[in-house]
Amino acid sequence: MIKRVNMKRFIYFFIFFLLLTIGLFFVMNTMGSRTIQESMINSSKNQLAYVDSIVDGIISEASMYGIQYTTDNSVRFYQNRILELSNYDAQMKKNDIYNRISDPLLSSQSVESIGIYWKSEGTFITTGSDPLAKLPFEKVSNRGWQTYNNSLYYFSIYPYINQPKNPADVQYIVGVKLKTEYLTSLLERAVSGGSSNAFFLVNKSLLISNKKVDSRIEEKTKETITPVTQEILKFDYHTEDDDYYVLSKYIQPIDTYLVTYTRMSDFMNPLHRNQQVFLGSILVILVIGLIVILMFYRNFYRNVYLLGKKFYQVEQGNYSTRISENPVNEFYNLFKSFNHMVVKIQTLFASLKTETELRRNAEVKQLQAQINPHFLYNNLFFIMSMAKASPDAVMQMSKHLAEYYRYLTKLDSHDATLASELQLADHYLSIMSLSKNINYEINLPPELGEHRIMPLMIQPIVENAIQHGIEEHQGAHRVSIDVKTLDSGALIIIADDGKGLTPDEIWQLMIRIGNETPPEGTRGIGLWNIHQRLKNAYGELSGLRFFTNDWGGLSVLAYIDFSLDEGGQNALIDR
Incomplete structure (x- = not known):
């Protein structure tokens, strides 16, 4: 053209x-x-x-x-x-x-x-x-x-x-x-x-x-x-x-x-005079503009052609291209905006790649949880041992175990809501309370239940609270999940009365989950994965926070911002 x-x-x-x-x-x-x-x-x-x-x-x-x-x-x-x-x-x-x-x-x-x-x-x-x-x-x-x-x-x-x-x-x-x-x-x-x-x-x-x-x-x-x-x-x-x-x-x-x-004439006559002067000024400006445009013609279309060429390169997938020319005219800001746009595109794809990797890690962990032999064996042995002594306990264990695995095997990011994720945590805690002395409480305001969130954000934290908090502290038996409305989202607090952590240990844990690379070994990998997914989906403020609660155990805090649909969309990218 x-x-x-x-x-x-x-x-x-x-x-x-x-x-x-x-x-x-x-x-x-x-x-x-x-x-x-x-x-x-x-x-x-x-x-x-x-x-x-x-x-x-x-x-x-x-x-x-x-x-x-x-x-x-x-x-x-x-x-x-x-x-x-x-x-x-x-x-x-x-x-x-x-x-x-x-x-x-x-x-x-x-x-x-x-x-x-x-x-x-x-x-x-x-x-x-x-x-x-x-x-x-x-x-x-x-x-x-x-x-x-x-x-x-x-x-x-x-x-x-x-x-x-x-x-x-x-x-x-x-x-x-x-x-x-x-x-x-x-x-x-x-x-x-x-x-x-x-x-x-x-x-x-x-x-x-x-x-x-x-x-x-x-x-x-x-x-x-x-x-x-x-x-x-x-x-x-x-x-x-x-x-x-x-x-x-x-x-x-x-x-x-x-x-x-x-x-009317007292008001309109000055206006008519001003309009006549304005019309004459427009004609003079247009004549001068014609001269300036003729002088500007060659330089203008050269820069337009360069910009079109760079856009074509971006369209072909070359996101590393940049405009190095720095003309002393209006195109300087345009070229600067183009370079800034390409940088943003590269950053977006890097973030997308990170989120995709995190999702794959989450899915691997999900599959591991589905076939975790210790969790399954323990519950099956419980059913065998209680089959004659307490049929009701067997029925409850079977019901919760079936619902738990049905949710994991049919999990879809489109179907994950705050209510469904808390239902999964409820099934898990019910299973654990039948085989262990555990009391738990889940509080969810009804108006928050249907909001979509990324899947498998709450249950791994609850599992971590039992395995590394309650089971490592004698006499510990309480777990609570409290959801509160905050601004345009929900504040989720998961607390236990288990072993807890010292301020220095909490500081070290925050450093481990805040690193861009996952920690070595298996300990802490689940919390790191959830922390990174929250930040990528809902912003820096949504990452995990830890503090000692009134029970002496550990409380984990996470914030879900429902106004950021980007988080929900990112959860679906590599599905």
Whole structure:
């Protein structure tokens, strides 16, 4: 393929790439403009929703004050008590009510005044200073939000629960007046700078704003908005000079629309100028790039050809090949990565070879265990000696011996699980407990039983504990296998109360099983084999560890990491 590439084809490709780049630029330009517009709209919606939440809080606060003082006992019984009190006491009672309705205003930013009007007596108490503040109260006949003289009021009437149908039955009215200045100050939080404006449109008639509102947009808004309480509505408005997007949110309790509009040109014109500059820069860069590519052409394809040649050698099985050239360009890191990859491949095959050898050793040891004459003879003699004295013991021995050898003879790496390996150890310990005074315990959490592990990892350790621990220490008789969940794997601890080892002996044992070559003779070969298989399959942390337990014997610890499937796969390579 590389030989067929000539300069003419390369230039054709570059021209095609140039045209494709320019086309993609225009596509990306359009998508970028659309993305910015959507981002601006989403930002405006977030600001609008934020102000809407504040207004909801103001509405709740005003409604709470209205309900609170409508149901207040001092207000409810004021008319009845005032007739029984002297002028001084009556005035003090009135002052007390005034103080009660004045207290919330000390901490409220949105409430301008609170007033109470007793309709039958014409008595009026208010926290405001407006001499005409009573006028809106005199016209109230229903509970709810109302507008008067460009101000918003919340009125609550008594009786409160069953609102009277006849206005003459209203005893008193509690009114909460909102600060118009505070509402207009909220509009600053609903806009995105000087190109945006916002206003409240109450009952589609009263306009509340802190800036001059474009009359054309105001009229268009009145024609377009609808009382949808759950959504922020959007529509576009176009003039000869500018484009706007308008957002509106209907606030149902006060029958008010919160409206914002933003002029798009203020945001898009700088973007268009930047895009024009960017397009010119791309064209200049592409022209310069064409010159550089022509200069780079010969060196580039020479290195590509060399890399292809080396990959072909690796494909043919030559894993010792290396790239010795060190070009002062981007190919230096590529060649370095190629050499590193080949080294890793060699290391992997070496590890694979080691694991294969370990597996073969394990299979040889497995076959030896299958035909171990001493183990088989001892158990057969036990069956013969107990045939008449204890048929139950003979049946148990025969059952466990059969299950033990059936597992060994039909063992397959695909079928080896933590539960099956512990079952094999259970059969072995049951056999040994029938012929020797041995007590054992196996603890396995149910959720770990079905996890796959490499075969013959546990039983050889148990056999070693009996032969070199319990049988060499008088009175020793206990063996335990404890499996615990740890991180993403299982921690296996095999303990006995046998002879045990001194710290120096444990240190020497760790050195023997840690060597790359197996120890001389037969002693320790089983532990070395298991230790090496664990490390190759599940990492360095999974090797065997030894320590003295509370019984005075030896405990052997092994960690199986179930997240490393490589271990399980390596166990199947040479099957």
